[in-house]
Amino acid sequence: MTELDGSLTIDEDTFNSTLKKIPIILRAITTSRVTTDTSLVSGSMSGTNYNPGTYAFEIDSSTGEGTIDTDIIMTASGSSYVATTGDVSGTVSYQLKLGQVLPIFMLDGRWRNTLQLFASEMLASGGEIEDKIDSLNEDVASYDEQLVSIATKMESIRARYVAQYAAMDTIVAQLKSTETTITNMMESWKASLK
Numbered sequence: 001m002t003e004l005d006g007s008l009t010i011d012e013d014t015f016n017s018t019l020k021k022i023p024i025i026l027r028a029i030t031t032s033r034v035t036t037d038t039s040l041v042s043g044s045m046s047g048t049n050y051n052p053g054t055y056a057f058e059i060d061s062s063t064g065e066g067t068i069d070t071d072i073i074m075t076a077s078g079s080s081y082v083a084t085t086g087d088v089s090g091t092v093s094y095q096l097k098l099g100q101v102l103p104i105f106m107l108d109g110r111w112r113n114t115l116q117l118f119a120s121e122m123l124a125s126g127g128e129i130e131d132k133i134d135s136l137n138e139d140v141a142s143y144d145e146q147l148v149s150i151a152t153k154m155e156s157i158r159a160r161y162v163a164q165y166a167a168m169d170t171i172v173a174q175l176k177s178t179e180t181t182i183t184n185m186m187e188s189w190k191a192s193l194k
Contacts, residue, residue: 057081 001009055068059081066074066081074081122129 001011003009057066057068059066064076066076068074068083072083074083121127124130
C-alpha cells in the first residue's frame with residue numbers, strides 16, 4: 001500500500017496468506033517462464049524476444065503442424081515445437097492429442113532485472129543519489145557559512161550596542177553630576193537671598 005507520506009507498506013498477513021494459497025504469484029513476478037494449467041504441455045523461452053501473455057497452442061490433426069494463436073507456425077523437432085519469430089519465440093514440448101488446444105502462459109519476470117539495473121544506476125558512484133547527496137552536502141556547507149556570518153554580524157551588533165549603551169550611561173552620569181552641581185548652586189543662591 002502507498003501511505004499518505006508516499007512510503008510503501010505491506011500487510012504481511014494478507015501477503016503470506018495469498019502466497020500460501022497461490023505460490024505461483026511470486027514466481028510470476030520474479031521469474032520469466034512459460035507455464036500452462038496442465039501437465040500435458042511444458043515450455044521454455046529462448047532469449048528475450050517475446051511478449052508476455054496468454055496464447056493458444058494447437059497441433060493440427062491433419063498436418064501435424066503446431067501453431068500458437070493460429071498465426072505463428074512452429075517448427076516440429078521430435079516431441080517439441082519451436083517458434084523462432086513473433087511474440088512467442090521459444091520452445092513448447094507437448095504430450096497431447098492432435099487437434100487439442102491448450103492455453104500457454106508466457107510470464108515476464110524481466111522487470112526484476114530492470115529494477116536491479118535502475119537501483120544499481122541510482123546507487124552507483126556518480127549516480128543520481130550520490131549527486132543529490134553531494135548537492136545537499138554543498139547546501140549544508142553553504143548554510144553553515146551563512147550561520148557563521150550571521151553569528152559574526154550578531155556579535156558585531158551586540159558589541160556596538162554595548163559600546164553605545166556604555167557611552168550613553170557615561171553621558172547620563174555626567175548629566176546627573178551637572179544636575180547635582182546646578183541644584184547645589186541654586187540652593188546656595190536661595191540661601192544667600194534670605
